[in-house]
Amino acid sequence: MLRTPKVLIIDDEPLMRMSISDALKSEGFSVKETGLGKEGITLFRDYSFDVVITDLRLPDLDGIEVLKACKRYSPDTMVILITAHGSVDTAVEAMKYGAYDYITKPFSMDEMLLMVKRLIRYKDLEEENFLLKEQVEGRYNFSGIIGQSERMKELFENVKTVSHTDSTVLILGESGTGKELVANAIHYNSPRKNEPFVKISCAALPETLLEAELFGYEKGAFTGAVKQKKGRFELANKGTFFLDEIGEISQTIQVKLLRVLQEKKIDRLGGTETLSVDVRIICATQRDLKKEVQKGTFREDLYYRLNVVPVTLPSLRERQGDIMLLANHFLKYFAEQHKKTIKGFSIEAMELLLKYNFPGNVRELENAVERAVVMGKTEEIQPWDLPEEITNMGDCFKVIQNMQNYEHLSKAIKDFERQYITKVLEETKGNKSLAAKLLGVSRKTLWEKCKILEIVKDAG
Ligand SMILES: Nc1ncnc2c1ncn2[C@@H]1O[C@H](COP(=O)(O)OP(=O)(O)OP(=O)(O)O)[C@@H](O)[C@H]1O
Ligand SMILES: [Mg+2]
Missing domain, CATH: 1.10.10.60 (Homeodomain-like)
Structure with missing residues (x-):
């Protein structure tokens, strides 16, 4: 809880008042109580409460009138009605006037506590969410990487430090955690930022093509090599070369790569001349390279050459506190892109997002929000706008x-x-x-x- 929640109890039965009050106080809540509706109204006019719990039947007023007054004087206060068995219909009716929930007598104090706690959590979420919307453009955004959790703050510091150097960086992390974003941030915050930034995904190409792409070739080096082509290492000269999915390269390419890293020299395929290159290397992989080394599928010497400065991205489930920050960031972005007026997430949708474990990390969240923006028909994203994996109703x-x-x-x-x-x-x-x-x-x-x-x- 962010602060001490304040609750007002309006009930003419002293025993009931005392039981609820004791239960709430034992959980650290601050509580005021009264047996009269009118006095209750004066209290929430003069003080602010997070929650008002009122009996539906009071000696001087009925609970609905108290509810209406509360909504008028203190719209942010949430109201819970206590009803007797026969008056459930009235309570249902009261939901229309903005009651948050009702509880039917007899109830246990545990039930009551649960209801109030859930309500406070809602309010905290709403407040937090409001603050996040304000902050998303500010200090929690480093080169387009959003995060406010400790893990991300640490990461920002590491990325800043390493950007100023020429060291080889190995970026590790599950799929969709933002490895490519980090590679971009390193290059564009480095002294090489005005020089070329060349990327290649090692998983996308078969071995021979990858080799030709990396090192280039001379005319006639192989069938189809109709003219000379510069390799990406050459193109990246003086700048940065980002080798994505480095865990996927074959043993042959591993050997060749090791040579470039050691000697800073390349040979075009079919060429006779050795070229010197000045390239800063950044690699990324979602594999556990250390394990690959133990298994013998990745060369140990190459691993140590690449793993000079490791940067590990936390999964989204390790930084739960960033979920709504990111969700709001994507909401704003996609609402603008799709020209929709969507202001935020309903509390229920937020709860679902916070409960989900995001195996696809930020990418999955980004896709879910885009889909919700496109599908959404109201000003708030609702649970049914979210994918089935998240609502878990399938x-x-x-x-x-x-x-x-x-x-x-x-x-x-x-x-x-x-x-x-x-x-x-x-x-x-x-x-x-x-x-x-x-x-x-x-x-x-x-x-x-x-x-x-x-x-x-x-x-x-
Ligand atoms: N911290 C973040 N802030 C904002 N956007 C993010 C963040 N992390 C990831 N994204 C977004 O999520 C998507 C996936 O990020 P990225 O491509 O960098 O992940 P990746 O780790 O390279 O994933 P893969 O291993 O699957 O290639 C991108 O659209 C990226 O902009
Ligand atoms: Mg990637």
Whole structure:
């Protein structure tokens, strides 16, 4: 939690007030309480609260009036209603006036705590998100590389230091973590920045072609060599040469590369003349090169030549704190590109992004946001605008595959509905608002379905 959350409890039953108050205080919350609606209104007019918990039935006012007043005087405060069993419909009605959630008596203090904590987390996320939007263009952007986590700050420092030198750099990291961006940053912050920056992906070409590309060839060196061609090492002279996917090169090329690194000289294929080159080398790979050396697939001497300064990029799951920073950065970029007015992410969408482990790292996040911007129909990105891997609802359909006997359609549908809703409620950890949104139904419908289908768990 970013600060001490402040809660106001309005309930005329002293015992209830005390129990909630004690539960919240034991978690470090700051709490005020009153038994009257009018006094409650005065309190949230004079002080600011993160959350107001109010009974629906009060001696002087009804909870809906308190809710309306709260939304008027303090729109950022979130309201939870306490309802008796018979008044659930009124509570559902109250959601329309902006209540965040309701809880039905009798409830356990754990339930209440969970609800308030989730709410505070929402508020923190919203605030954090607002700040991130402001900062994304500023100090968390180094040569187009976005990050504010400790790992990234460290990386920025290393990249700055190494940029000023001529050392060979080996960039390591999973796919999509930004290795190419780092290579760019090193070159464009180096004294060689006005000289050529030449790139090659070693995985993209078969061995012979790669060799010809790297070292060039003389006319007639092989069938098809109709004229002389300069190799990329030559083209990169005085500048930087970025060899991407270095882990993919064959043993033959490894030997040749080693020679260039040791002697700073190249021979064009079929040529007689040896050329001197002055090139700064940057390599990248998603492979664990050390392991490749142990396995004998990568030459140890070449490994040490390349691994002068290793720069390792953290995966996105190792820097969770950067997810929303990056997501907002991409949102702004793609909204402009696709000319859409999308202001941000809904809380539910944010929660899903923060929960996901991004095997494809930043690239996957970037693609997900672009898709969401293109698909999005509202001013906020919603859970259903995100890819299925992230919402993790795809396996619900396995229910159908697992069915064993043929049954009447109406029963099968009911069974499916029950399993599907239960699964979504599990996925959303009992968050009924999110579950209803993901299912595309109102909270009231969800509540009714839970009742009809006898889904007890978190049915509210
Ligand atoms: N820190 C970051 N800030 C902003 N954009 C990023 C960052 N990291 C990666 N990206 C973006 O993510 C995409 C993938 O980055 P990049 O191509 O550099 O990854 P990579 O590590 O080279 O991946 P691969 O191993 O698959 O080639 C690019 O569009 C890049 O602009
Ligand atoms: Mg790459």
